[in-house]
Amino acid sequence: MSEEYEPNILAFLCNWCSYAGADLAGTSRTHYLPNIKIIRVMCSGRVNPLFLVNALQQGADGVLISGCHPGDCHYLEGNFYARRRFMLMRKLLEHVGVDPGRVNMSWVSASEGAKFKEVIDETVAKAKEAGPMDQFRRRQLNW
């Protein structure tokens, strides 16, 4: 077992594009890094930015939100709202001292299996560079 730090990434993938893209990466036997844990949501606009805060509290070292390309959202506008929200949440977390490399967003369409692999690689690389998340992680401090 390697002693090197392996980041724990939580990925929110939108059902119609990104999750399908991830599926394509899988069926194409693309090797992508195993650090991610996927949560399928119907749209990237469904993702509440507070999920990120909760994820970081519970032990995620990095988070990825992935949706359809702007203009191609299955629900027409969801990803536009998501784009605004995560822009701001990333800035807020950066202000508190959280490495911005922990908050990642991407547009991956259903046919972009190869891009999905690259997105994962980059997300994991950024989280590795940021180091283990232990700023406001729940640490049973005064248990």
Place this chain on the structure above:
Amino acid sequence: MGDYKFAKDKLAEVVGALKDYEVFAPAAVGDVLRFKEVEDASSVSFDFKNTNVPPKELMFPETETLFKFRVGKTDIEPAVPDESKKRLVFGIRPCDAMAYTIVEKLYSWDYPDPYFEKRRESSVLFGLACSEPVPNCFCTSLGGGPGSEQGLDALMFDLGETVYVKTITDAGDTVAKAMGLEAAADAEKKAAAAQEKDALGKIKRSIDTEGIPEKLPSLYDHPFWEQFSDRCLSCGICTFLCPTCHCFDIQDEMEAFDGRRARMWDTCMFPEYTLHTSGHNPRPTRKERTRNRISHKYSYFPEKFDVIACVGCGRCINYCPVNIDILDILEKSKQAEAKEAKTA
């Protein structure tokens, strides 16, 4: 008991001499003072009025583990504090020490609270008499005073260059001897008495509590509460910073398979305090909650335990962001015309 003294510039040595005690003294983070464990004895100082957060957090911490458990195991691991650890609370004001005597009545009432009791029993309280009361102090109206000895093991008087220490209990005397204090002379005792008298004269605010506990229940439906509750924010400042407020919530927290049951400060001012699982809330608005808080402290608690649950430290007045002044409320309650007392 005994009379001792030490030179104030030897304060660090005196505190540092206690090797087997955990010493707690007011420490500042910016302008905020709280009681913290002393790491560096030279940081202890008498140059403060009173802490923002009262030393109740030493006996009744903000968050405390009651017991730990693990999913799959049937035994729990209680987290009752270790009573063999000796603690010294250094520089507690007489009002805050008197507050312990009030909350003790509740914590040892129907079910003795081992967490509070173990902490309280293992703590020696070295009080610091007030020479300059804080503007909204009214301790004298509630049986306290700048030199009150209630709840204390020893009382120190800062006389400028010398500190006079009067030990009140055996525990206090033991600590005074362990600190290596020398005996005090009449001069120190006289100076301390003079300081106390001077401080008494500086307390500007007061309330005559005669009749208030009996009158408050009859004001249950009176609209005078609204002039205060209309501006209440329902925050927790008055309760969390009150040395006699003692309510808590118990929550379970899980981390994968490990968990703990913890208690943390709760306040009757939050709307969730009386929120039932059904969704019904018997104190839905700030009027009910404000009325309840004052009535509890000045009527229901004295009815049960023969003492008003307030020590006159003035923190609720000083920190309330909307100037809800308990002395103002009590004065208006005296003026308000009572109606039929509402039965429970």
Place this chain on the structure above:
Amino acid sequence: MVDETILREKAREVLARDDVRRLIGWKRGTYGYESAPAVLKDASQADELIFDPTCVQNPASFITLEEKLPVPRGQDPDTRKVAVLVKGCDSRAVVQQLVEKAYTRDGVIVLGVPCTGVVDRRKAQKMFGDTSEPVMIKEEGDKFVFIIDGETREGPRAELLADKCVRCRFPNPLVYDELVADEVAVWGADEFADVDEFEKMSPPEKWKFWEEQFSKCIRCYSCRNVCPMCYCLECVVTKQKPQWTRRSTDVSENTAYHIQRAWHLSGRCIECGECERVCPVDIPITTLNRKMTRDVKELFSYEPGVDVEAEPLLSCYNPQDPEEYIM
């Protein structure tokens, strides 16, 4: 300069109306350098109202604090209006509450009070000490004149003014039915220099700063309750089913709470500064909120609380929104 007699007269007129339930303003506090919020129900109480540099509180917070209980059967709900006296910064709260449809424009009567700045209690305490008597404060040119315990003291305006007032761009109310005094000239500008300064710190330094600050937090929720923009009937922070943030007061939960609140205020915070004023443990909350205010301005050219016809920031989008961080 606001003439308190005129203010009281206008308030009296409003309170005497049949269709007005209450009027929120300021009255003399029982001690110290701050006024007390006054919620008046009868025209005869109008003489209690004051307006001077002690009037720090934001009366707009009290419009949304009022609880609306279910009405018993057979009774009609009380649809009378609420009147409110507001300074310039407070009126931004009213504007933003109207933008978000917290209430309708005809449900409030706004009496605008042009303001030349309020005194920061902490600064005054440092300069003059504490007192258990109410303090009168008057502005005279570039000085504040205090009457403390019967004595007259003076201090320079620049050193005693609240930080939010130093950079105030809206001393005149932005929405009102009537002004109680003449408008004043704008004196402040805001370049967000404090946010720029803070951003010079590295991420570990920033975290070290915030860890110390959030460790102090006692979760009294005073910052949230006083905020005019925090009026959700059930706040995510106190929601138990499911529970987002634990009630225990360790650094993790305290940080989560403050991030949650700053997040929910992004694009909505109107910078009244009340959150920082009320905090009993001196957490610099505006440092957190102002970062979002500046970023919202830079990224989306949006400023909350100035235009009643505007849309709330996060319920609209621009197809050309910046996305340079997106892969």
